[in-house]
Amino acid sequence: MQNLSKLAVIGAGKMGETLIKALLEAKMLAADGIVATAKHAPRVEDIAKRLGVPTTLDNRAAIQSADVILLCVKPQALRDVLAEIKPVIGNDQLVISIAASATTSFIERHLEMAVPVVRAMPNTPTLVNAGMTALCRGVHATDEHLKRARQIFDAVGRSLIIDEKYMDAVTALSASGPAYIYIILEALAEGGVKVGLPRHIATELASQMCLGAAKMVLETGAHPALLKDAVTTPAGCTIDGILQLEEGGLRVTLIKAVVEATRRAAQLIES
Numbered sequence: 511m512q513n514l515s516k517l518a519v520i521g522a523g524k525m526g527e528t529l530i531k532a533l534l535e536a537k538m539l540a541a542d543g544i545v546a547t548a549k550h551a552p553r554v555e556d557i558a559k560r561l562g563v564p565t566t567l568d569n570r571a572a573i574q575s576a577d578v579i580l581l582c583v584k585p586q587a588l589r590d591v592l593a594e595i596k597p598v599i600g601n602d603q604l605v606i607s608i609a610a611s612a613t614t615s616f617i618e619r620h621l622e623m624a625v626p627v628v629r630a631m632p633n634t635p636t637l638v639n640a641g642m643t644a645l646c647r648g649v650h651a652t653d654e655h656l657k658r659a660r661q662i663f664d665a666v667g668r669s670l671i672i673d674e675k676y677m678d679a680v681t682a683l684s685a686s687g688p689a690y691i692y693i694i695l696e697a698l699a700e701g702g703v704k705v706g707l708p709r710h711i712a713t714e715l716a717s718q719m720c721l722g723a724a725k726m727v728l729e730t731g732a733h734p735a736l737l738k739d740a741v742t743t744p745a746g747c748t749i750d751g752i753l754q755l756e757e758g759g760l761r762v763t764l765i766k767a768v769v770e771a772t773r774r775a776a777q778l779i780e781s
């Protein structure tokens with residue numbers, strides 16, 4: 511991969527591991543081009559064993575030979591990690607953070623140096639190469655930095671460059687969103703079970719249907735309302751189902767879920 515010869519993944523938890531796996535599978539980096547850290551020894555041992563990448567508990571050592579530093583710790587751990595790496599970081603290194611809530615200015619301020627910072631918000635479907643990642647850049651990052659960061663996330667799905675002011679909304683919609691969809695999917699499958707379908711068949715029907723509906727929106731570019739109208743035959747059965755959804759307040763509930771999660775996404779870290 512161009513311009514990404516050595517990557518340090520600081521905090522190789524669920525998301526860090528997902529990204530490492532994806533980069534290895536896409537052959538964008540070899541195992542010896544990555545170094546991963548975690549807080550506890552069992553975690554680094556597990557990562558080293560399963561993914562074959564070098565690991566360490568020492569964040570400073572990990573970033574020393576890295577061109578790109580991918581911060582994958584929880585928002586609450588970020589301040590300490592930034593303080594730890596500050597003395598050894600250089601402004602020729604690119605910092606990419608996937609921590610929810612942590613703004614590029616928060617990271618720049620805590621590093622106390624003109625380091626290029628890109629903030630990214632991926633989601634767990636990156637694990638199956640169907641991720642959605644939004645990226646934005648800090649004041650010292652150039653278009654080239656953004657391009658380098660984007661390469662990582664393009665290996666695991668789609669990506670978008672956005673203005674940082676939208677990042678909490680992105681967190682609430684596409685990063686938290688898989689959880690909402692799993693609930694919807696599970697509930698639809700329960701509906702199938704209620705009307706007599708075996709559970710495994712109901713779950714497969716609901717899952718492939720969700721995948722297909724999302725694909726229709728992305729690939730046709732049609733407004734979801736138009737696609738919905740195409741399914742809804744006058745006096746048919748779909749309109750009876752829709753009536754139940756409207757009575758149950760599905761739309762307003764989903765809108766409120768995104769609004770409330772956006773509010774919370776802004777509060778996960780203190781400035």
Ligand SMILES: NC(=O)c1ccc[n+]([C@@H]2O[C@H](COP(=O)([O-])OP(=O)(O)OC[C@H]3O[C@@H](n4cnc5c(N)ncnc54)[C@H](OP(=O)(O)O)[C@@H]3O)[C@@H](O)[C@H]2O)c1
Binds near residue numbers: 523524
């Ligand atoms: N999960 C998602 O759907 C999702 C989506 C988008 C963005 N994110 C963001 O991704 C980040 C990670 O989330 P996650 O779900 O992957 O969390 P996680 O599984 O808890 O991973 C966090 C990792 O950070 C390590 N860690 C903690 N303190 C450290 C330190 N001082 N130095 C080095 N490593 C340290 C932990 O090590 P140990 O395992 O040894 O304790 C753990 O492996 C969060 O900031 C979150 O906002 C998550």
